[in-house]
Amino acid sequence: MAEDNKVVAELREKFGKGFARRLRVAGKIPAVIYGHGTDPVHVALPAHHIGLLLRKANQVLELDLDGTTHLTLVKDVQKDPVRQIIEHLDLIVVRKGEKVQVEVAVHVTGEPAAGTIADFDTKTLLLEVEATHIPENVSVDIEGLEEGAQIHAKDISLPTGAVLISDPDTLVLYVHAPRGEEEPETTEAAAEAPAAAPAE
Numbered sequence: 001m002a003e004d005n006k007v008v009a010e011l012r013e014k015f016g017k018g019f020a021r022r023l024r025v026a027g028k029i030p031a032v033i034y035g036h037g038t039d040p041v042h043v044a045l046p047a048h049h050i051g052l053l054l055r056k057a058n059q060v061l062e063l064d065l066d067g068t069t070h071l072t073l074v075k076d077v078q079k080d081p082v083r084q085i086i087e088h089l090d091l092i093v094v095r096k097g098e099k100v101q102v103e104v105a106v107h108v109t110g111e112p113a114a115g116t117i118a119d120f121d122t123k124t125l126l127l128e129v130e131a132t133h134i135p136e137n138v139s140v141d142i143e144g145l146e147e148g149a150q151i152h153a154k155d156i157s158l159p160t161g162a163v164l165i166s167d168p169d170t171l172v173l174y175v176h177a178p179r180g181e182e183e184p185e186t187t188e189a190a191a192e193a194p195a196a197a198p199a200e
Helices: 017-025 047-053 182-192
Strands: 006-011 028-035 038-046 060-065 068-079 086-093 099-109 117-120 124-130 137-141 150-152 171-176
Touching (some): 038 060
Parallel strands (some): 006 060
16 A cells, blocks of 8 residues: 555544634644444544545545554545535544445557547446455557447456456447537538528
């Protein structure tokens, strides 16, 4: 696990919106740790460090809480809808070797055949992977694909140990010719043409 994922957590014993607001002013984020039949543990985490880590999806955080290490997967991020500031995190306890199901982004490499474009039908796949080895993305090479080509979930190579949970026949992307632009121009020209004089 990356050294950057180690985060010092503080036990949180006060609750309520007012206390949570004071935490955020102090540069900390309220969070709760739960899972594996354990009682929820309320903590405060350094906002700046967490903000950097959450630029990547499916982060596993190694929390140091009073000298005890807790491996946790970021399950839910609550943000202020206007300012996009992280207001609260839900963290689920995981163990080394444990399998978890996560949505992983599909990354495209290469270019389709000249005169065509590739469009996503779905941008993520649900995979079952080891909690401490979650891939940042899965790649699909579309170099030279012709019009009409389709890539389904089952066509994408997965990292070692990963299992596809999404429907294997899920359409991920397809290659097609771009739509012509002449039709909108014709419509626009017609709109600008003077209307015919009414018959007398």
